[in-house]
Amino acid sequence: xxxxxxxxxxxxxxxxxxxxxxxxxxxxxxxxxxxxxxxxxxxxxxxxxxxxxxxxxxxxxxxxxxxxxxxxxxxxxxxxxxxxxxxxxxxxxxxxxxxxxxxxxxxxxxxxxxxxxxxxxxxxxxxxxxxxxxxxxxxxxxxxxxxxxxxxxxxxxxxxxxxxxxxxxxxxxxxxxxxxxxxxxxxxxxxxxxxxxxxxxxxxxxxxxxxxxxxxxxxxxxxxxxxxxxxxxxxxxxxxxxxxxxxxxxxxxxxxxxxxxxxxxxxxxxxxxxxxxxxxxxxxxxxxxxxxxxxxxxxxxxxxxxxxxxxxxxxxxxxxxxxxxxxxxxxxxxxxxxxxxxxxxxxxxxxxxxxxxxxxxxxxxxxxxxxxxxxxxxxxxxxxxxxxxxxxxxxxxxxxxxxxxxxxxxxxxxxxxxxxxxxxxxxxxxxxxxxxxxxxxxxxxxxxxxxxxx
Numbered sequence: 001x002x003x004x005x006x007x008x009x010x011x012x013x014x015x016x017x018x019x020x021x022x023x024x025x026x027x028x029x030x031x032x033x034x035x036x037x038x039x040x041x042x043x044x045x046x047x048x049x050x051x052x053x054x055x056x057x058x059x060x061x062x063x064x065x066x067x068x069x070x071x072x073x074x075x076x077x078x079x080x081x082x083x084x085x086x087x088x089x090x091x092x093x094x095x096x097x098x099x100x101x102x103x104x105x106x107x108x109x110x111x112x113x114x115x116x117x118x119x120x121x122x123x124x125x126x127x128x129x130x131x132x133x134x135x136x137x138x139x140x141x142x143x144x145x146x147x148x149x150x151x152x153x154x155x156x157x158x159x160x161x162x163x164x165x166x167x168x169x170x171x172x173x174x175x176x177x178x179x180x181x182x183x184x185x186x187x188x189x190x191x192x193x194x195x196x197x198x199x200x201x202x203x204x205x206x207x208x209x210x211x212x213x214x215x216x217x218x219x220x221x222x223x224x225x226x227x228x229x230x231x232x233x234x235x236x237x238x239x240x241x242x243x244x245x246x247x248x249x250x251x252x253x254x255x256x257x258x259x260x261x262x263x264x265x266x267x268x269x270x271x272x273x274x275x276x277x278x279x280x281x282x283x284x285x286x287x288x289x290x291x292x293x294x295x296x297x298x299x300x301x302x303x304x305x306x307x308x309x310x311x312x313x314x315x316x317x318x319x320x321x322x323x324x325x326x327x328x329x330x331x332x333x334x335x336x337x338x339x340x341x342x343x344x345x346x347x348x349x350x351x352x353x354x355x356x357x358x359x360x361x362x363x364x365x366x367x368x369x370x371x372x373x374x375x376x377x378x379x380x381x382x383x384x385x386x387x388x389x390x391x392x393x394x395x396x397x398x399x400x401x402x403x404x405x406x407x408x409x410x411x412x413x414x415x416x417x418x419x420x421x422x423x424x425x426x427x428x429x430x431x432x433x434x435x436x437x438x439x440x441x442x443x444x445x446x447x448x449x450x451x452x453x454x
Contacts, residue, residue: 024142024162024166025140031134031137034134035134041373042156042160042170043370043371044345052343053121053308053343053345054119054121059124059397071319075314076120076316082118083116084115084116085113085310086112087109087112090105096308097310098367100377100380100389100390101310103387104412107414108332108333112333114336114339114341115340115341117313117341119342119343123395124397129154133156137159137160139151140157140158144247144250145297146165146297147295148246149247150247152173152246154208155206156175163301164302164303164351165301167347168349170373171374172296176204176206176403177398177403177435178434179205180204181203181433182431183200183201183428183429183430185197185199185423186200186280186420186424187325189329191331193330193332199232201228202225202226202228204223205223206223207221209437210224222246224241224243224438225244226241228451239257240255240256241258241448244293248294248295252295255271257448258451265448265449271286273286273298274286274358274359281420283419283420284411288411291409299359299364301351302349302350303348304350305348306345306346307367308343308345309344311341311369311377312339312341312395313344314396315340315406315407317338317340318394319426321427323426325427328426329421332417332419333412333419334410334419344369344370345370346369346376346377347370348365348368349368351365360383361380362381362382364379364380371404374393374406376395377390377393379391390411391409391412392409392411394409395407401432407423
């Protein structure tokens with residue numbers, strides 16, 4: 001689907017992107033705000049005027065206990081909701097909700113709710129990552145019209161962003177532990193709530209965590225991603241491999257799949273943009289994974305500024321290993337009694353499809369948490385301008401490893417009444433395993449066949 005724009009607007013946009021390419025890095029005096037009036041990640045250090053959003057206070061590594069499988073205890077035990085937003089009182093809180101969140105109350109008035117808890121801003125990352133972020137602030141620049149980066153290290157190239165595409169790059173490159181292996185599940189329930197699960201084994205490694213990484217010759221790779229389907233039997237053994245690039249105009253993402261039934265490896269150019277997500281029953285695109293991933297080149301990105309908003313946070317209850325997946329997956333949406341929302345400041349970025357480009361989402365509204373640069377909510381609009389899908393992330397601070405990430409991602413289809421839930425690990429034998437080591441040879445097409453043996 002296409003959106004038509006005037007040549008004048010396209011010209012102005014081109015000048016804007018050129019300017020942002022030059023001005024992406026900030027002066028040293030501005031970067032000095034990091035760790036002072038701004039957190040080392042670029043958020044406002046102070047809380048809001050009425051205290052409903054507190055000042056930043058990072059969680060210590062021993063904020064809670066870690067069980068034998070790696071699951072974390074809730075560092076805020078015993079807290080109760082301040083109030084609960086329902087279809088009956090939602091209009092009182094509308095200004096602090098995304099349109100998609102508001103639409104969920106209208107779509108499911110009897111069951112959708114948002115329990116709102118006291119806000120905590122505990123997300124943090126290791127000191128060496130903070131140091132890299134500060135270095136990025138004065139060094140990293142946009143290239144290829146905003147579609148690539150140069151002079152980038154580790155995570156978050158633009159902690160003091162000046163444009164929408166810079167905020168999006170912060171989400172794409174944010175710190176996720178450097179490397180991780182994980183066992184997670186995906187559900188695509190029917191409107192009546194019945195579901196089956198797909199089980200994944202993921203490996204995810206940023207380039208600077210590879211054993212054979214050469215900082216003198218970093219190349220164009222951002223990270224390596226490998227995903228193996230382990231169940232159900234009809235899908236088991238399939239493997240996806242992705243080499244994600246920093247500049248996807250210069251060098252597009254490379255992807256391969258191993259088909260266990262055919263026992264062959266083949267290129268997978270469809271694993272990008274609005275290509276179908278793995279085993280997702282048509283309910284998500286490739287770039288819906290991790291809320292949003294991939295090249296930003298098909299959209300114009302407008303930075304609307306910041307706002308206060310209720311977002312899924314500190315989702316330890318939702319990640320409890322005592323839960324069964326059937327406790328979480330319900331008709332229409334996940335079990336909202338298990339969720340926790342907090343008032344936070346978010347960056348609002350509007351992505352509009354460029355003239356001449358194609359994507360099933362003509363517009364996307366991003367709401368990105370200032371403390372972590374993680375997308376918290378994304379509203380997706382179809383070619384008619386109608387709200388179609390609502391993505392909502394339930395964030396968790398893996399405090400023992402100093403990694404902010406998600407406990408669960410949900411993508412709700414308002415039109416079909418179905419949804420996709422991804423990332424659940426409650427019933428798995430282990431939680432995330434951060435810090436595993438690998439070499440580039442582990443992420444080659446030749447290695448896929450061995451990984452795909454059932």
